[in-house]
Amino acid sequence: VYISKDVADKYNLKKGDRISLKESYKDLRYTFEIKGIYDAPGSMALYMSKSYFNEVFNCQDGYFNGYFSNRKITDLKDDYIASTITQDDLTKVSRQLNVSMGEMFYLVEGFAIVMFIMLIYLLTKMIIENNKVSISMVKILGYTSKEIQKMYIHAxxxxxxISTLLSFGITTWILSYAFKIVFEEYAGWLPFYVEGxxxxxMFIMTVISYLFVMMIQMRKIKKIPMDEALKNVE
Structure with a gap:
């Protein structure tokens, strides 16, 4: 059989593996070898030929239980139609998530930026506070503000x-692993995907936030008096 890509992703299956299915309300199991993976987003499905399906499930020759069409079928009586699944039905979950949670993520994004700015501010503030005497000393020696910035800020x-770039890969791996755990018990599957x-x-937002903090800290460096070093001479 062929399996959809969502089935392969959820259960970590690949071509050549075997997949075993249990029939509901019966103690019957069917084991199939996977011949390939079909890219059908939003589909948890196995694909096999009609003749093989009828053979495995003991159906009569020519049996089938549904139509797949790119347009509405009008030559069937309503009594013969059990259900109709349209493109709108298949995208309903994604649209519902977008409406119910989409706006909320702007708040999450804003909160993340504020937290990042606070973290960088505290980090750079600690560096400047611990080196206040040294900064005062190099001012006495004639170093300019740009030269001091290279010494204490550039590193x-x-x-x-570098940490930001590394965190992209680490965070993506953690979230993709967490996604598999969260949706393991669900009947369906939502693939984890991050657009390039x-x-x-994120990188641009990081740089802009960091430059904003640096402007504040450079003003603090300029305000450090030269006599700060003389006060602490032993």
């Missing part, structure tokens, strides 16, 4: 940027 900048533009957006 932090490099660490922040999201990483670019």
């Amino acid at each position: 932090t900048t490099i660490v922040i940027l 533009s999201v990483y670019i957006k």
